[in-house]
Amino acid sequence: MILIGENIHILSKVVSEAIKTRDEKPLQDLAIRQAKAGADYIDLNVGPARKDPDVMKWLVGVVQEVVNKPLSLDTTNPIAMEAGLSVCKIPPLINSASGKQESKEKMLPLAQKYNCDVVVSVLIDAGIPTDSSSRAEAIMETVAYANEIGIPNERIWVDPIMMPISVDQPQVVELFEFMKILPDICPGAKSTLGLSNLSNGTPEHLRGILNRVCLVMLERYNCFSAIVDSFDEELVALMRGGLQDIKNLIYQAMDEELDTSGLPKKEADIIKTVNVLMGRSLYSHSWLET
DSSP, X not given: OEEEEEEEETTSHXXXXXXXXXXXXXXXXXXXXXXXXXXXXXXXXXXXXXXXXTHHHHHHHHHHTTOOSOEEEEOSOHHHHHHHHTTOSSOOEEEEEOSSHHHHHHTHHHHHHHTOEEEEESOBTTBOOXXXXXXXXXXXXXXXXXXXXXXXXXXXXXXXXOOOTTTOHHHHHHHHHHHHHHHHHSTTOEEOOBGGGGGTTSOHHHHHHHHHHHHHHHHHTTOOEEEEOTTOHHHHHHHTTOOHHHHHHHHHHHHSOOOOTTSOHHHHHHHHHHHHHTTSSOOOTTTTTO
């Protein structure tokens, strides 16, 4: 699976302060550490960048000085996006466009202009679709638009939008169902999502197991990539062919309901987490204690 490192994000206090003061070192350190940790792409999330659209151009330059990795340019501002695209040395990933009319008209054409791949989310003007069928309807319409302006499916990475399980557990199940049908409705398209969104609102010490188990499940559902915490060593190991016993347990728990009594705690926790993600048991902050 292609891993996109999420750790240069404007919501991080370290990152926002470094960007504000144009301090290169913390940002370069984060980029180097992510590359060494195994990230395939480095995501640069500057948010809407309304006050300073040139920030993306500056940030791309700063990161490219120290890592030879493709970048994922993460902003909803098409002006900031194009500023960053104009100085990329390696073909980047546009992250992200959507089915909203403004995005279709202003962001998608940048992928055609710069001949690069683009993340296209299921978001539309009416909001985030709530089930697999409405996700499918939304993305097919946006992909058709992209095709019409010269962007083939092979350059599109579909983002089904991961919702926090603590807010809307059924949405996770619907996302899995969407991932199963995506190859049929958008042949040749890739896929990606923001994995950490899943565990937003979950106690910090429990976020890791949710993210890791879910990513293994997504990989089985043919998810091409994910935007992840590059510094989660176990998560990276799972995606790089290690910890096969854990993956096998997750697969087994997906296929059948397993009895957790008498099992070591780590194995029992993995099975309980699979059950929560598949909607077999209700999510609560104490799902591992039941």
